Amino acid sequence: MNKSDEYSSSEQLWLENQICFPLYAVSRMVTKLYTPLLADLDITYPQYLVLLVLWKEDHLSVNEISSLLYLESNTLTPLLKRMEQKNLVRRRRSQLDERKVIVSLTPDGKGLQEKAACVPQSIVNQMSTDEVSLQEVQSFKQTLTKLMHLLNENNNRNRDELTD
Amino acid sequence: MNKSDEYSSSEQLWLENQICFPLYAVSRMVTKLYTPLLADLDITYPQYLVLLVLWKEDHLSVNEISSLLYLESNTLTPLLKRMEQKNLVRRRRSQLDERKVIVSLTPDGKGLQEKAACVPQSIVNQMSTDEVSLQEVQSFKQTLTKLMHLLNENNNRNRDELTD
DNA sequence: TATTAGTTTATCGTGTGCGATATAAATATA
DNA sequence: TATATTTATATCGCACACGATAAACTAATA
Structure with a gap:
């Protein structure tokens, strides 16, 4: 174990020594970055994510969207109903x-896809500075993606253990 | 610009090429990791964060907690009231x-501090595997912290621009 | 084919988050 | 000192998130 990873029991309970807190804070801050951009399209960030997956592949089931975004049906159902109210999507029971x-x-x-085309670049511009290099952002993203798959498997395992 | 950073306008709108989505997903997944651990203490993750800062330094104003956790008063006030209901904190107007x-x-x-002592290690254990080295986690955390301060300043700037 | 088990979505309740705004206290200024 | 401005919380409304559970449908099986 690396010397710098050794914390006393009480030091582990300091905010500065936690990794999950900055994750939680940055996630909320980034959503705030999107808010004014997406407000022009009259959508929220989770609604934008649904549009992202549908722009890539249309006609997905709730379950498929759920798997792609790691959101449960109890989150998606009302969210999709709001998007239907705004005439962005249609919800139809499958015939089969x-x-x-x-x-x-x-x-x-x-x-909306055309109007959203400028959004990613605007976000990247706001997040990149002299202090955080592109190289750093790349490896940051790689770690994030690995963690995403890891924790998702972890969650699935925990859920299955309960039903066994 | 690095070759790998060049995306077409439509490719930028793919979920896999976005950095904010895994950030958003991992943040939620990590909160899920905490849930069963904190359920034993009958608290939520944001409530745990409030306790973390108070364990470090007691008798903080709502504003000070707000600055430390980057949460607004409209989030903290009801949250603190729930913690008061559970007899974890006391809320008193300052005399001065x-x-x-x-x-x-x-x-x-x-x-609760003693009962929570094992929480950080349990989280770290669940997040560290062969696929993500300690070294990688360290630099990941560094980038996160830099982004946190960067985006916070950004948010403050945007807020002040509107009132000017 | 009748029953059981599994799958898919929806409903309910609770707890965040946050933009916009209100309220009250303290401070600054005319 | 009366008034305007600023500061610190709180209130309101809306949109997530998610655990627990229900309801509707399909598949599996005795």
Whole structure:
């Protein structure tokens, strides 16, 4: 173990020595960066994520969206209903399997893709500075992605253990 | 600019090429890791964060907690009231400045520190694997902390621009 | 084919987060 | 000292997140 990783029991309970707190804080701060940009499109950040996956592949079931975004149906169902109210998507029960609800883009929902094209660059510009190099951002993203898959498997394992 | 950073306008709108999505997903997944551990203490993750800062320094105003956790008063006020209901903290108007509300630990709130001592190690154990080295976690945390301060200044700047 | 088990989505309740705004106290200024 | 400005919390409304659970449908099996 590295010397710098040794903390006393009480020091471990200091905010500065925790890794999860900055993760939590930065996540909220980044969402705040998106807010004014997405307000122009009259959508929220989670709604933007749903549009991102549908722009890549349309006509996905709630379950498929759930798997891609790691969001549960109890979050997605009301969120998708709000998007349906705004005429961005349509929700239809599948003919082949009446349990499934297929979510499809409306012309309005498709149309937002062009208006959103400038969003990613605007975010990247706001996040990159002299203090954080592109190289650093790249490896940061790699770690994030590894953690995402790791923790997702962890969550799935914990959930399955309970039902066993 | 690095070759690998060049994306077309439409590729920038792919989930896999975004850095903010894994940030958002990992943040939620990590909170899920805490949930069963904190459930034993009958607290939530944001409530745990409040306790962390009070264990380090007791008798903080709402504003001071707000600055440390980057949470607004409209989030903290009801959260602190719930903690007061559970007899973890006391909320008292300052004698010197009646605008300020001083938050102090009760004996119950202090007592939780011992029971929470094992929480950080449990989280670290669940997050560290062969795939993510300690070295990697260290630099990941450094980038996170830099981003946290950067984005906070950014947010403060944007807020002040509107009132000017 | 009748029953059981599994899958998919939805509902309910609680707890955040935050933009906009209100309220009250303290400070600054005319 | 009366008034305006600033500061510190609180209130309101809306949109997530998610654990627990229900309801509807399909698949598996006796």
